[in-house]
Amino acid sequence: MFRRTVAPGIEIKLLEAAEAKALFAVADRNRDRLRRWLPWVDQTRAAEDVRLFILRVLEQYHSNLGPQTGIWVDGVLCGTVGLHPIDWGNRNCSLGYWIDSAQEGKGVITRCCAALLDFAFDELGLHRAEIRCGTANQRSCAVPQRLGFSREGVVRESEWVNDRWVDLVVWGILEEDWRRKRRSRP
Numbered sequence: 810m811f812r813r814t815v816a817p818g819i820e821i822k823l824l825e826a827a828e829a830k831a832l833f834a835v836a837d838r839n840r841d842r843l844r845r846w847l848p849w850v851d852q853t854r855a856a857e858d859v860r861l862f863i864l865r866v867l868e869q870y871h872s873n874l875g876p877q878t879g880i881w882v883d884g885v886l887c888g889t890v891g892l893h894p895i896d897w898g899n900r901n902c903s904l905g906y907w908i909d910s911a912q913e914g915k916g917v918i919t920r921c922c923a924a925l926l927d928f929a930f931d932e933l934g935l936h937r938a939e940i941r942c943g944t945a946n947q948r949s950c951a952v953p954q955r956l957g958f959s960r961e962g963v964v965r966e967s968e969w970v971n972d973r974w975v976d977l978v979v980w981g982i983l984e985e986d987w988r989r990k991r992r993s994r995p
């Protein structure tokens with residue numbers, strides 16, 4: 810089972826169906842801030858919706874298309890981070906994430922993404938990773954920026970989020986960029 814210690818007290822772990830209720834509770838109390846940027850929030854009305862999502866991403870993992878994980882801080886589930894289905898033909902992947910407001914601003918997401926990039930490049934042998942963020946989603950854009958991704962462009966009106974089109978910034982990093990970035994870490 811995919812599980813990584815990211816830092817003392819921070820762990821990412823493959824989501825399990827039994828966690829649906831707990832994960833729904835976190836998403837539900839963050840509904841207003843999450844729905845601004847994440848198109849699935851309005852369709853997620855009950856723990857059962859989360860359970861079906863978890864079953865889908867477990868299938869993804871067992872088909873070798875990458876893990877979607879729960880983020881655990883001091884043993885408490887507080888968000889998710891993971892890979893969208895890997896494009897093996899091109900050895901490309903893309904990352905997505907969200908976190909409980911109580912854990913925002915502490916570097917949890919940046920460090921979880923770093924652990925997933927280590928996994929993607931060192932263990933899976935992927936070549937490129939992408940993160941797509943709304944152009945006005947500054948907190949989200951700051952994550953790939955901090956990790957050394959390049960801002961590669963904007964795909965206009967690329968995502969329908971509840972009631973409006975959102976332009977997305979494409980952030981990309983190549984395996985060699987990540988190795989260079991890691992070597993330069995203090």
Ligand SMILES: CC(C)(COP(=O)(O)OP(=O)(O)OC[C@H]1O[C@@H](n2cnc3c(N)ncnc32)[C@H](O)[C@@H]1OP(=O)(O)O)[C@@H](O)C(=O)NCCC(=O)NCCS
Nearest residue numbers: 843846906907908913914915916917918919941942948949
């Ligand atoms: C986008 C989102 C996940 C970013 O979360 P975040 O907590 O800001 O990101 P991080 O965990 O990387 O935290 C970064 C902050 O921690 C600080 N930090 C502290 N220790 C740190 C460390 N060891 N490493 C990196 N940053 C650290 C950074 O300086 C930064 O502080 P700042 O916000 O004052 O600039 C969050 O805002 C969210 O859930 N938003 C709603 C959903 C969403 O938009 N998802 C993304 C869709 S594309």
